[in-house]
Amino acid sequence: MTALLEVNNIAKRFGGLLAVNDVSFSIDEGEILAMIGPNGAGKTTAFNCVTGLYAISSGDIRFRGRSLVRLKPHRIAALGITRTFQNIRLFSYMTAVDNVMVGEHCRMQAHVWDAVLRTPKARREERDVATRAVRILARMGLEQYADTYAHNLPYGLQRRLEIARALASGPALLLLDEPAAGLNPNEKAELMGVISRLRDDGLTIFLIEHDMRLVMGVSDRIVVLDQGSKIAEGTPAEVRNDARVIAAYLGTAVTEERSA
Ligand SMILES: Nc1ncnc2c1ncn2[C@@H]1O[C@H](COP(=O)(O)OP(=O)(O)OP(=O)(O)O)[C@@H](O)[C@H]1O
Ligand SMILES: [Mg+2]
Numbered sequence: 001m002t003a004l005l006e007v008n009n010i011a012k013r014f015g016g017l018l019a020v021n022d023v024s025f026s027i028d029e030g031e032i033l034a035m036i037g038p039n040g041a042g043k044t045t046a047f048n049c050v051t052g053l054y055a056i057s058s059g060d061i062r063f064r065g066r067s068l069v070r071l072k073p074h075r076i077a078a079l080g081i082t083r084t085f086q087n088i089r090l091f092s093y094m095t096a097v098d099n100v101m102v103g104e105h106c107r108m109q110a111h112v113w114d115a116v117l118r119t120p121k122a123r124r125e126e127r128d129v130a131t132r133a134v135r136i137l138a139r140m141g142l143e144q145y146a147d148t149y150a151h152n153l154p155y156g157l158q159r160r161l162e163i164a165r166a167l168a169s170g171p172a173l174l175l176l177d178e179p180a181a182g183l184n185p186n187e188k189a190e191l192m193g194v195i196s197r198l199r200d201d202g203l204t205i206f207l208i209e210h211d212m213r214l215v216m217g218v219s220d221r222i223v224v225l226d227q228g229s230k231i232a233e234g235t236p237a238e239v240r241n242d243a244r245v246i247a248a249y250l251g252t253a254v255t256e257e258r259s260a
Pocket of ligand 1: 014017019037038039040041042043044045046086
């Protein structure tokens with residue numbers, strides 16, 4: 001089986017700092033791969049390299065066998081890779097359904113003039129986009145909040161709305177950067193269910209998360225970064241007993257109680 005995403009020996013340098021240092025891993029179709037590591041390990045930088053926000057300093061990233069190197073973020077999104085951000089980036093003064101519709105823009109066909117002149121093509125497309133957006137909200141259990149402004153949603157639901165928006169462009173690979181950050185235990189448990197359901201629906205998921213209960217609970221495999229380098233890779237059971245991983249977490253065992 002060929003991997004959906006292959007990351008081969010990538011490096012990302014910021015001046016004198018090697019934020020990502022010769023890191024390789026792959027993600028198979030239908031898999032949930034988690035990337036963990038202490039603060040500053042290079043996890044978000046790795047996400048930014050995959051999604052084209054940062055140009056890699058060396059190495060190669062392939063999606064369905066095709067190199068993503070030098071592609072702009074919107075091209076990478078159109079190929080089927082979308083993400084959420086470590087800090088929520090919603091349009092606060094737009095409704096939930098509008099936030100999701102924004103996420104669909106890279107799928108839309110109508111020319112700007114169709115929109116300005118409100119041609120039948122533009123109106124039909126807008127209606128289809130709205131219908132799909134409501135369906136995605138329903139998939140995330142947010143249908144009753146379709147007309148609620150994003151800033152009026154409780155924090156946990158804002159995080160879920162971010163995922164809904166990322167789903168709007170119809171990705172094959174979804175990257176989630178610390179989706180459980182700031183969530184209470186109930187919301188975390190719900191999020192675990194959401195992530196598992198998305199995978200059951202056919203998505204491949206690449207997850208950065210500090211909450212070990214969530215990581216150990218949903219991941220098929222885990223990659224561990226420390227100071228830019230990959231120090232371990234394996235199943236949750238393998239990684240939690242790895243001596244280098246335990247040492248990287250300042251000598252504390254990687255238990256399910258740990259969270260950042
Ligand atoms: N745009 C940038 N310019 C300079 N240095 C950066 C930039 N982005 C990240 N870094 C540095 O790269 C290193 C890795 O940062 P990164 O944000 O990838 O870590 P992380 O593993 O996501 O950490 P956290 O768990 O705290 O989110 C850090 O030392 C950070 O300061
Ligand atoms: Mg980060």
